[in-house]
Amino acid sequence: MSLLEIKDLKVHFPIKSGVLVDRTVGHVYAVDGVSLEVEAGTTYGLVGESGCGKTTLGRAVLRLVPVTGGEVWINGVDLAHLPEEEMRRSRRQAQMVFQDPLGSLDPRQNIESLLMEGLEVHGVGAGRSERRRQVLDALDAVGLPERALNRYPHEFSGGQRQRIGIARALVLAPDLIICDEPVSALDVSIQAQVLNLLEELQRERGLTYLMIAHDLAVVRHVSDTVGVMYLGALVEEAGSDALYTDPRHPYTRALVSAVPVPDPVVEDTRERILLPGDLPSPADPPPGCRFHTRCPWRQEERCATERPELRTVGEGHRVACHYAEEIAAGEITPKGVVGPR
Amino acid sequence: AQSDRDTGGDPNETQPLIFAGTGDPRSLDPALANDGETFRVTRQVMETLLVHESGGSEIQGGLAESWEQSEDGTEWTFHLREGVTFHDGEPLNAEAVCANFDRWFNFTGDYQSSNQTYYWQNVFGGFAENEDEDLPESIYESCTAEDELTPVITLTESSASFPGGFTLSSFGIMSPASIEAVADQEVGGEEGAPVLPEYSQQAGDIAGTGPYTYGEWDHDAQEVTLERNDDYWGEPASVKTVIIKTISEESARRQALEAGDVHGYDLVAPADVEPLKEAGFQVPQRDVFNVLYMAYNQEASEELEDPDVRKALAHAVDRQRIVDTILPEGGQVATQFIPDTVEGWSSDVATYDHDPDRAKELLEEAGQEDLTIDFCYPTEVTRPYMPAPKDIFDIIQADLKEAGVTVEADSKPWDEYIPHTDSGNCSLYLLGWTGDFNEAYNFLGTWFASYDSAWGFRDDEVFEAMEAVASEPDPEARVALYEDANETIMDYLPGLPISHSPPSIVFSPDVNPPNASPLTQERFQEASFK
Amino acid sequence: MLAGPLLAVHDLAVTFTQRRRRDVRAVDGISFSLDEGSVVGLVGESGCGKSVTSLALMGLLPTRGVRVSGRALFRPNGGNTEVDLLALPNRRMRDLRGRELAMVFQDPLSSLNPVVPIGRQVTEILVRHRGLKGAAARSAAAELLERVGIPDPRRRLSEYPHELSGGMRQRALIAMAVACRPRLMIADEPTTALDVTIQAQILELLKELVTEEGTALLMITHDLGVVAGLCDEINVLYAGRVVEGAPRHELFRAPTHPYTSGLLESIPRLDAPREEPLTPIRGTVNDAIEWDDGCAFAPRCDNYAEDCLGGPPDMRAERTGHRFRCVHPVRGRAPEPTLPQGEDA
Amino acid sequence: MLRFIVRRVLQAVPTLFGLSILLFIWVRSLPGGPAYALLPENATAEQRDALRRAMGLDDPVIVQYGAFLGRLAQGDLGESLQTGRPVLTEFAMKFPATVELAVMAMLIAVAVGVPLGYVAARRRGGPLDALVVGGSLVGICTPVFFLAFVLKLLLAEQMGIFPSAFRQTPGIDATRITGLFVVDGIATREWDAAWDALMHLVLPGLALSSIPLAVIVRMTRAGVIEVLGEDYVRTAEAKGLHRRTVRGRHVLRNAMLPVVTAIGLLSGSLLAGAVLTESVFAFGGIGQFIYSATQTRDYPVLLGFILIIAAIYVAINLLVDISYSLLDPRVRVS
Amino acid sequence: MAARTERIDRLAELTAARREEAEGRGVWREAFARMSRNPMAITGAAVVAVFIVVAVLGDLIAPYGPTEQNWGDEVFPNRNVFVGPRAENWLGLDNLGRDQFSRMVIGARQTLMVGVVAAGLGFTAGALLGGLSGAAHTLGGATGRRVDAVLMRFVDMMLALPALLLAVSIAALLGQGLVTVMVAVGTAQVPIFARLLRGAMIAQGGRDYVLAARALGARRRRIALAHILPNSMGPILVQLTLSLATAIIDAAALSYLGLGNPDPSVPEWGTMLADAQRFLSGAPQLAVYPALAIIVTALGFTLMGEALRESLDPRLRK
Ligand SMILES: Nc1ncnc2c1ncn2[C@@H]1O[C@H](COP(=O)(O)OP(=O)(O)OP(=O)(O)O)[C@@H](O)[C@H]1O
Ligand SMILES: Nc1ncnc2c1ncn2[C@@H]1O[C@H](COP(=O)(O)OP(=O)(O)OP(=O)(O)O)[C@@H](O)[C@H]1O
Ligand SMILES: [Mg+2]
């Protein structure tokens, strides 16, 4: 059974401007029709370039940004259409870990009140001592000693701060944790510590993760299923091994080929697909396939006019490309691909 | 900075005399003003029928060489000087004089506002056609030219304001041609917002007979330039150009003088007099022509109805110390409500010396050992008769305390202070008056002629004494009556006259200053560069 | 007929002195060298002194509160005369910078002056070092932009940094760096702020420039993947010292310092099976101890033994071109944990 | 850009309108009143009442406000009770003095403040820095009128270098065109008049500049310190640019951005009337006039002047925003 | 085994030596710790401390009553006879023969009160206004933004009037008195505080920890009061310190314009300075004492404010 089910989720940020009163003159199509399911106890990884709408998607699940359309089902409730107060209470089911470990901790709260806050606002636990026990439990789970409680966020290192952020999410015993780039601000050695911790917690507590990151290697490492986003939409979704071994979408191919591997032997022989240009503006996404402006396999007409649907191309493998099969079969040749060196 | 422009030659011809006043003049037509800054300028240009003697307070002929009044005091005949011409070349004659009086009498519309024609209303009452029901009937009846040089002014009743009123700068005589030229320039603007007519704001439109003519009024630079009238009927002025500037800030005036930016200024702070003198500046002494008093309002505090209490307070105040420490040199302790320069001053009034013990005694007799009383004084203001209200208050407060009287201070800015005290809110308060002309009624009349909420007393003896003066048409006869009135008043003691203070004027060492006038009516034609 | 390496850094040390605080030894005796046309990498975690090293070489450290020692011998114009970059007077440094020595920084947005058009920022270096003026400078600038792959360069000249995308900005910065065909280019994490696809573009561009122009490149990064594909030789830094240096194949094949191998084992690799667990180095860089007390890495080291604390370990060279600073180097891959896990221990 | 300006102007309308209501209520609730301030002590109660009536002060406030708005719509702000001249005329007469003074003060503040701030930032933590920062703080903490007195005492009275009062030597032969004496002097080629007016500006300018100077010094210093730490300055240095290029194009240009805003706001408050300075130097600008209007309860002047000042203030803010957007392309308005 | 523990202990020791230990200290305590090392702050604090002590203990320190004209017969300001410092009157006599030293000492209290009450008033009203607006803007959605816009228009109106003019206006409205001075000077500060707090709150409102609190399910009021507000206090606390100085100086300016506290029984530096202008030529010392006192005190507060600003400013830290 899937814990989280997102159906055709849309988040459009209005762009306001006007002479006397502001009128909406356009939208940033940050998330534009994403559907996905996350099975309980698994990790769904979301990758994509900066600005493609990953964070917005994660926040939309918790309704931290206004949802323009679509549904977000968790435990049989559509969060997207809950009244404000009920939504507030439902936030307990899903928690979030943020990218910037320091910025997401109130600098004036010590760790105890930081961890206690969630319990207090939801009235969890009978009395202070009970809450304190739960706080200590969470703290222990992330590997921080009790004496951390009366310290302040700025006194910790980056990795420790991220542990605190994870502990804050844990205390409420949520079903789902949305991790928005939890390790991208950390050094590689610390990054591994945090990733291991997340995996360990999942094993112990049966947590479900929506793991957002731009580092494909990290996402693949921790996820069961990986979704690739481009300009507010999913372009491919697959099991994490399949995604690397058998990427179907041209964008995924390019992404996979661009990730450097710390091995000179691999690097020297790797095929590189260099995408030309930059990500178009999400306020003015290209018509048709959103990727066609940069796609080396682009075909005349269809790519520029018809927006490809996400369709199933194999066991748990969905892709949004008109020519996925033709590309896989080598019938269409790419332009501007740099061969191995 | 001045000397830079000395190019040799006679400084009187080459160099302007710069004098600083305390505010901008309001109008070049004195009929439309009531403030000293305006008159300082207009007086040099527009002359009146009568004047006070130079440097004194005696009334003398001005444009009129002599004058007579009828028995009942309603007809005033003036004998004009011969050979006087206006700056525009027209001759001064009886018709010209009458044209001026008729013009004022026939003012309409916003000219009838007391803001514009305060002095006309003060002396003559209303106008030919009063537009406001509150305006009294005018006592002006007519002006006729008995002959070429003999205008006769007829009043409906006699008034103690005359002949003094004819010296008022507001009644400066303008040339008939000017009158005609400006006739169609009404006071403009909407109701409630009168705009002064254009001619009163720029030089060149109106001509008088004075030793100076209006040269220019530079509003941007806040300066009025006066140019010598070389055809003046009397002794022509020495200095060719006189410039009157505005420096509203007291110490800025002093610094400007010290820095050589001006040659003189009026209203010297008493504390500056000595240092200025020491630095070589000239501070000619003016005679006193004002009075500062502490009023008792008997309606505000019934304790004051007891004459002993009033006297006790009088004995308690060390008026000599106020004079000694606060007033400029030449200040006097007041024995009565008029200075000795005004005719009618009596040397036989009851006096109340500083005697704290006597004060205590009197209070004890009155059963007011622990008297607590409120005392008002104004802020944001210095008046010529009251250079430092707060300091004066401080001293009196300390004196009263010594006599066992507790004072509750109450201060208000000037514009609130007047209505505050007028409507009887203050038991004790400081106020005073600078005379407009040499006539005791100009002082005593407004205060003691009848019941006034500002004083809150009804005393028939006092009122009768005043009535006697008012109904006496003969100015000479009035003098004796004034002396009686003063004695009556000081016996009754409606308030305590404190002091007479000479407002100081200062000039730089290189100037021969004009005669210092007790009425601050200095004539710049008397000044010259050394 | 070369007289030695293009740049030879000997014992570079940088100390920040602060009032009422203990001194910070950001760089603690770094030595490495760089041949003409070669690509050398400096890798290490945050705070190990990578940026300070590069700034010291460029003479861009603040003048007050900093002590710099050591030598950095550089051969301008590829000639035989050597100058010590660390001892050169400021004025001479200014002449070298931008012409002989160029630098590309990490954050392309903040590294460009936001209120000056791109064109101006490119031309000013041409004006300064190549004496170009007016239209000549502008067309040279446009050529440069074209060279680094910016489309429609003429129009871009009058645009401001914020109007360019991240990749374009970094290209513009690179254009400025190569404007005078410098002998040596220092790139301090040039791709860290960029997306992978853009990173790939930029790395490609750098490679191309290095090969075509013969510029030597000192590549500073924390990404082992980047150096693996780009550098001829790699130096691994820890707490202000080089702990291991080797040609790239050598380094990745046989990482000898426990730190290097630890780093390699803590990154998830796209080409490895995903089940393979990550082996993090425990603790953080803050746990480093003073080199004077012993190996700075000791508190985090799995091979830690008592003799690690006997003063700073010497640099050892086992095979040619491979040096490391360790008392108990990694032999094979069988780490034996000696301290409890968790960084707060 | 035009849209932006229109938008801002339209936005200012309700502010000014609200302000006019507040001001009106405020002004009319002042106790006392012109009838008491304008007439001598001995005026009778009848005379004072008549004057109140004549000035329309007896009508209900709402009626008065209506009349005021009606006149305002025709561009008429009423007449000064003090001087009997239209408020606009009065403003036109007083404002040039204030403008001259404000410009002078601002010029001094910028010309001295920016270099000082830059030097202090460059020598951050050193004795020169401490001196500059300390001096600027003392400048802020000294009451302006006291400073003015000291300046006058030293430079005008003791040394006689500068004149102590007025805008120009009285009686000097000068033609008035704009009312800005220096400008007029230059326009008419009356060089001595222009020079004379300029010399008269020095002391009041100095006194008035103390606060803006201190603000500019400190903002420049903070800005330069911040910019010196920016990556693009390092980039510029890495390009081997000349020191002055780095300083001018890269450091100061960016460090000046917040200073520009500050200059705008400071000019706004300087133009609003340097009450103290103007009165100490008998400069006759709007500040002094407003002050005397509060003393004489000159309602139309208070109302009119303050409204005009508020409008000028809004306009200056707009100018600041526009110039800011010209200087900083990032906030360029469409 | 023992050896191994020892080794670990030794390591821990070495590691600890490198770290700068800061146990359980909040942002504010850190800031104060930084301030206590800053000579600017120390100087400022010392001045302020002396000032406060004098203000509080004025009655005990002053040898004479401030209004006693004990030497009234020795001073004749109109004849330029003043009495300078001498054994019994350390700072000489004022123009009415009162002990200048006693007046200065006792005047400190009034001055402090004016400063504290005025700045406090500006702070309270401004913080209320700004806080409301800031909270409405950050959390109130579309309605909130409208509320904020209206409030800000109001602040704009106040801001459109220059501070001194505003103060003069209010003083004219309220009539003279100590309260007037405090209200006038305080009101002039209101828009500054309001703008600062609103700005800070909007900045803080965009920070991740606010989002985190929302994600936790905290209520808006809690977020505004417990998270955004406390983190936004820095700038206005700095401003509060600076305002104390401004208030004292502005009060002096009002006094100079004749709008100060008219009650002569309690001396106040601003009033004393303004009064003394009259005797500047004869007895400049009468002006110099209060002027210096005002400058030094204001400087004390300003130094503290600036130091506080520096210690709170992340850019200037390091
Ligand atoms: N509150 C907002 N208002 C308007 N636009 C927004 C808002 N939040 C995000 N956007 C825009 O929506 C788009 C998607 O942003 P989002 O932060 O979701 O991207 P992301 O994939 O998380 O990128 P990154 O890797 O940089 O975090 C971006 O163009 C961004 O500018
Ligand atoms: N101006 C300075 N004053 C004091 N210490 C400094 C200064 N600049 C750098 N340091 C210290 O020097 C050390 C090395 O810094 P450096 O910037 O070189 O690290 P880095 O390796 O470039 O790290 P990153 O990957 O974060 O850029 C750090 O511990 C840092 O705190
Ligand atoms: Mg994101």
Ligand SMILES: [Mg+2]
């Ligand atoms: Mg770095």
